[in-house]
Amino acid sequence: MTVYLPIAELSVNIFIILGMGAAVGFLSGMFGVGGGFLITPLLIFYNIPPVVAVATGANQVVASSISGAISHFRRGTLDMKLGTVLLAGGLAGATVGIWIFSWLRRLGQLDLFVSLLYVVLLGIVGSLMLNESVRALRRSARNEPPITKRPGQHIWVHRLPFKMRFKKSKIYLSAVPVVVLGFAIGILTSIMGVGGGFIMVPAMIYLLRIPTNVVVGTSLFQIIFVTAYTTMVQAATNYSVDIVLASILMVAGVIGAQYGVRVGQKLRGEQLRALLALLVLAVGIRLAIALVIKPEELYSVAVGAFAN
Amino acid sequence: MLRLAPLVIAAFLAIVSPTSAQVPFGEASTVKEGLEIGTSTSEIAITSDFRGADLTVFGALTNADELFLAIGQYDVIVTLEGPRDYATVRRKERVLGIWMNTNSMTFELVPESYSLASTREIDTIDEEPSLNSIGVGINHLALTPTGYIGNAVDLSDFRDAYRRLKLASGLYQRDTSGVRFVSSSLFRASLRLPANIPDGVHTVRAYLFKGRELIHERELPLRVVKTGLEQAITDTAHNRPITYGFLCVMIAVITGWGASLIFRKD
Numbered sequence: 001m002t003v004y005l006p007i008a009e010l011s012v013n014i015f016i017i018l019g020m021g022a023a024v025g026f027l028s029g030m031f032g033v034g035g036g037f038l039i040t041p042l043l044i045f046y047n048i049p050p051v052v053a054v055a056t057g058a059n060q061v062v063a064s065s066i067s068g069a070i071s072h073f074r075r076g077t078l079d080m081k082l083g084t085v086l087l088a089g090g091l092a093g094a095t096v097g098i099w100i101f102s103w104l105r106r107l108g109q110l111d112l113f114v115s116l117l118y119v120v121l122l123g124i125v126g127s128l129m130l131n132e133s134v135r136a137l138r139r140s141a142r143n144e145p146p147i148t149k150r151p152g153q154h155i156w157v158h159r160l161p162f163k164m165r166f167k168k169s170k171i172y173l174s175a176v177p178v179v180v181l182g183f184a185i186g187i188l189t190s191i192m193g194v195g196g197g198f199i200m201v202p203a204m205i206y207l208l209r210i211p212t213n214v215v216v217g218t219s220l221f222q223i224i225f226v227t228a229y230t231t232m233v234q235a236a237t238n239y240s241v242d243i244v245l246a247s248i249l250m251v252a253g254v255i256g257a258q259y260g261v262r263v264g265q266k267l268r269g270e271q272l273r274a275l276l277a278l279l280v281l282a283v284g285i286r287l288a289i290a291l292v293i294k295p296e297e298l299y300s301v302a303v304g305a306f307a308n
Numbered sequence: 309m310l311r312l313a314p315l316v317i318a319a320f321l322a323i324v325s326p327t328s329a330q331v332p333f334g335e336a337s338t339v340k341e342g343l344e345i346g347t348s349t350s351e352i353a354i355t356s357d358f359r360g361a362d363l364t365v366f367g368a369l370t371n372a373d374e375l376f377l378a379i380g381q382y383d384v385i386v387t388l389e390g391p392r393d394y395a396t397v398r399r400k401e402r403v404l405g406i407w408m409n410t411n412s413m414t415f416e417l418v419p420e421s422y423s424l425a426s427t428r429e430i431d432t433i434d435e436e437p438s439l440n441s442i443g444v445g446i447n448h449l450a451l452t453p454t455g456y457i458g459n460a461v462d463l464s465d466f467r468d469a470y471r472r473l474k475l476a477s478g479l480y481q482r483d484t485s486g487v488r489f490v491s492s493s494l495f496r497a498s499l500r501l502p503a504n505i506p507d508g509v510h511t512v513r514a515y516l517f518k519g520r521e522l523i524h525e526r527e528l529p530l531r532v533v534k535t536g537l538e539q540a541i542t543d544t545a546h547n548r549p550i551t552y553g554f555l556c557v558m559i560a561v562i563t564g565w566g567a568s569l570i571f572r573k574d
Contacts, residue, residue: 004356006534006541011359011503059556066564067571108398108409116406228557235553239545243556250560254567291406297476298400298407299469305394305414305454 007242008052014248016046021060021252028064028253029260030267031276032216034223036061036194039249041118041283048245050111054101055234055241056249057193061227063250064257065195065220072217079168079214082178083221086200089179090226093186098233101191105238108302115287117192122284125198130277136270157208169214177208182222190230195223198280342370343516343524345386350528353535358503360478363388363530365425365497367514372493376518383426383433383517384487385444386497388530390421390479391508394454397466397473413466416452420506421479425486425497433517442522444515446471446480478502507532507542 003014020042028035036057043053072078104110160174181203185196200219204210210218235241264272348364365386369377376382395418398409426433430445439448451467474480479502487497497514509529516524534542544552 002357002359004354004358004538006538007545009504009506011357059560062557062560063564063567066561067568070565070568108396108412112406112408228560231556231560232550232553235545235556236549239549241545241553241556243541243545243552243559246556247559247563250563254563258567258571293407294402295400295407297473299466299473300398300400300409301470301473301477302396302398303393303420305396 003244003248005048005052005242005245007240008048008245010047012046012048012245017245017248018252020046021249022256024249025064025253025256026260026263027276027279029257029262030264031260031272032068032264033276034061034064034195034197034220035253036064036196036227037118037122037192037198037280038283039253040114040193041287043245044111044114045286049240050114051105051238051240052242052245054114054191054193055231055238056246058189058227058234059231059241059246060249060253061189061193061195062224062231064253065197065223065227067254067257069217069220069224072220075217076168077213078217078221079166080221081164082166082169082210082214083218085164085175085178086182086185086218086222087225089182089184090186090189090222091229093183093188094190094226094230094233095186096183097187097190098230098237100187101234102237104191112291114192115291117188119284119288119291121188121192121199122280122287125202126277126280126284128202129273130281133270133273133277137274140270169210169218171210173208173210181208182226185222186226186230189223189226190234193230195220195227197223341372341516341518341523343514343526344368344370345512345514345526345528347512347528347530349530351531351533352501352505353533354505354507354538355535356538360503360505361501363499363501363512365499365512365514367495367497367526369493369495369516373518377492381519383428384495384497385424385426385430385433385515385517386487386499387425387444387513387515388421388423388499388501389419389511389513390506390532391510392417392419394418395420395470397470399466399469411462413462414454415467415470416450416454418449418451418470421502421510422446422449422474423480423499423501424482425499426482426484427487427489427495429484430482434520434522438522442515442525444513446475446482477504479504501532505532507534 001014002011004011024035024038027038039060040053040057043057044050069078104113157177160176162175163172164175165172181200185200188194188196197219201215204215204219205212231241345365345367352361367384369382372382394414394416396412396414398412400407401410403410424445430439439445443450451470453463481500486499487495489495510532512528512530514526515522533539
């Protein structure tokens with residue numbers, strides 16, 4: 001059964017889109033990630049124009065992040081104040097990101113830039129995660145206790161000015177690195193169509209030393225508002241959010257996520273992280289291959305005149 | 309200089325043809341042939357399950373010369389031209405091991421889609437220069453670059469690439485046996501509209517050739533419209549983008565929230 005996507009301006013098989021949404025939803029439920037970094041490349045592999053894939057991906061992340069954020073809010077593992085500071089940076093970053101996005105689109109370099117950014121980020125994050133989880137797996141195989149961080153350790157981040165007290169997280173931290181992190185993630189949201197949790201969560205834990213229990217909920221809080229804002233701005237400037245495509249992905253995604261969560265609870269944390277790392281690396285490698293092998297067609301056509 | 313050549317030749321033909329035509333067919337020239345066309349529909353609707361459509365164009369020759377009909381000297385070309393817009397063609401080159409767009413060329417107002425049907429191979433219907441001058445046929449559409457052009461080789465490469473890509477995407481098509489005479493003076497042309505056809509006002513054009521010479525041209529508009537929900541969505545997205553964006557976000561919120569209510573564990 002085909003369905004016409006009014007913004008992407010092409011007909012697609014509805015079952016493929018449903019399958020894609022459900023599969024990514026399943027994985028995102030299993031690993032506790034938003035899934036934007038999988039949805040956007042998959043849509044691009046399925047010939048959806050990258051402009052539409054990125055904007056629609058951001059819209060899909062809104063839906064997949066909300067249910068997670070709600071449950072964290074109920075459990076009290078969401079630091080509103082920290083989230084708001086992150087969000088301030090995120091909104092500014094997303095605005096700059098949209099501007100870069102439109103500029104790259106005019107130059108005809110958007111597709112390349114999106115792919116490159118994915119290759120670099122997925123490559124780095126995937127390798128780091130794989131390295132870390134393999135070590136953890138070895139440790140648990142030898143029955144060694146996990147290495148815990150020494151409390152009270154001071155790094156350069158803690159010497160920055162504009163310190164704020166975040167009661168829920170029980171930390172006293174400068175607002176500067178939080179805003180900067182939010183800003184960087186905001187740029188990624190608008191250019192890559194991701195929530196950015198896969199970068200934000202490790203950065204909050206390892207760089208900002210924010211207690212692990214509030215990290216996921218707080219990052220989800222930031223992601224909801226930044227992706228919602230990005231969806232609005234993409235719709236207003238690039239007219240590239242496909243509501244039909246997004247709706248199919250969202251419905252399939254939230255259902256898939258429920259089953260993913262159940263499977264995820266049966267697997268151990270280290271195994272789960274190793275699997276996710278392999279998945280992240282696989283997507284990155286697939287995109288990298290597309291960049292380096294000689295394309296069958298060197299030319300491409302776009303409607304409209306662009307400044308050279 | 310190269311671009312002037314077809315014009316010069318066309319002008320030359322225009323001067324020469326009346327005299328050469330008059331000599332053998334002096335008697336018949338008092339009655340002029342006529343051409344009338346009609347389409348099976350004046351509007352094509354793109355619905356949610358749109359997979360392309362066929363358009364039938366009917367045409368009639370009036371006052372046709374019996375002798376010319378008998379020896380098959382009348383030829384018809386029917387085209388369907390999509391809305392015109394600028395088109396940018398980009399070329400990739402390997403830079404530091406990565407294939408990226410390095411060169412581009414923009415062509416002035418070319419049809420986004422183009423479908424052609426004819427009684428036979430169009431290059432045997434008329435000479436190349438005159439086809440170029442009337443702009444009939446995929447290889448004869450005017451592709452005029454804007455701005456500075458590096459060199460002539462590039463220009464022909466980009467033009468070839470444009471035609472190749474348009475044919476490959478199905479937006480440009482040709483069927484050299486798509487026009488059939490159903491009786492001695494009545495013909496029927498079948499044009500294929502691809503699934504990715506752009507919406508807007510398209511133009512159906514019929515060209516009548518008599519012994520390798522264009523004698524008549526007729527045109528009709530054809531509207532291609534997105535219907536119902538598709539149209540409403542596109543309109544809202546372009547005319548009220550803030551409302552549209554808000555709607556997209558609301559659907560996401562409802563879906564996400566709804567899921568957390570439905571699948572709540574307690």
